[in-house]
Amino acid sequence: MPTIFSKIVNREIPAEIVYQDDRVTAFKDIHPLAPVHILIIPNIEIPTADDIQPEHEAMLGHLFVVAQQVARQLGIGESGYRLIVNCKGDGGQEVFHLHMHLLGGRKLGPMLAPKE
Ligand code: 5GP
Numbered sequence: 001m002p003t004i005f006s007k008i009v010n011r012e013i014p015a016e017i018v019y020q021d022d023r024v025t026a027f028k029d030i031h032p033l034a035p036v037h038i039l040i041i042p043n044i045e046i047p048t049a050d051d052i053q054p055e056h057e058a059m060l061g062h063l064f065v066v067a068q069q070v071a072r073q074l075g076i077g078e079s080g081y082r083l084i085v086n087c088k089g090d091g092g093q094e095v096f097h098l099h100m101h102l103l104g105g106r107k108l109g110p111m112l113a114p115k116e
Contacts, residue, residue, distance in 0.1 A: 002045070003097035009043045019070050023059050026070050026102075035105025036074050036081070040067050046098040049087040067102050076104035082111075 008015040009025045016028040018038060029037040040063055046052060052060065064083075071077045081104030086093040 003095065005039075005041050005095060005097035005099065006045055009041070018073065019066055021066075024063055024066050026066060029101070034103040034108065036071075036076050036103065038070055038074070038102040039099045040070065040102060041097060041099040047096040048093060048098060049085050049091075051098070063100055067100060071102060071104065074104075080104060082108050 002010075002012075004013065007013045008017070008027055009020075015030075017025060018028065019026040019040075022043070024040060024042055026038050026040040029039050042056070042059055042063065044059075046056060067083055068077070071081050081102055084101040084103065085091075085098070086101075
């Protein structure tokens with residue numbers, strides 16, 4: 001069963017794709033939390049950060065290069081941005097297809113909400 005993000009990679013469901021190559025795809029988050037909120041994903045299905053294998057190293061390095069490129073493309077290279085990867089339940093992961101959030105376009109505040 002393909003993930004919803006695989007369907008975006010394969011253009012089976014719509015998304016605003018801002019970058020795509022043979023290894024990764026970047027598209028706008030459907031519920032943006034900042035003026036710029038992009039998801040950058042491997043085209044292959046890796047469920048979580050905990051499932052990363054040594055053979056994924058080069059592709060994951062490429063994910064960061066694409067994040068930098070997309071940040072510059074969208075005008076936040078100079079002002080700065082945050083890259084987030086949520087992993088499993090306590091990490092707040094909702095979609096089990098590894099993805100990096102690229103957030104920017106405003107001051108993002110503290111990295112974590114204070115402990116309640
Ligand atoms: P997570 O909590 O797993 O790190 O983040 C999943 C993100 O995927 C959320 O920010 C959510 O808004 C986004 N998302 C979920 N479904 C879709 C979708 O169908 N299209 C797009 N563009 N984003 C989605």
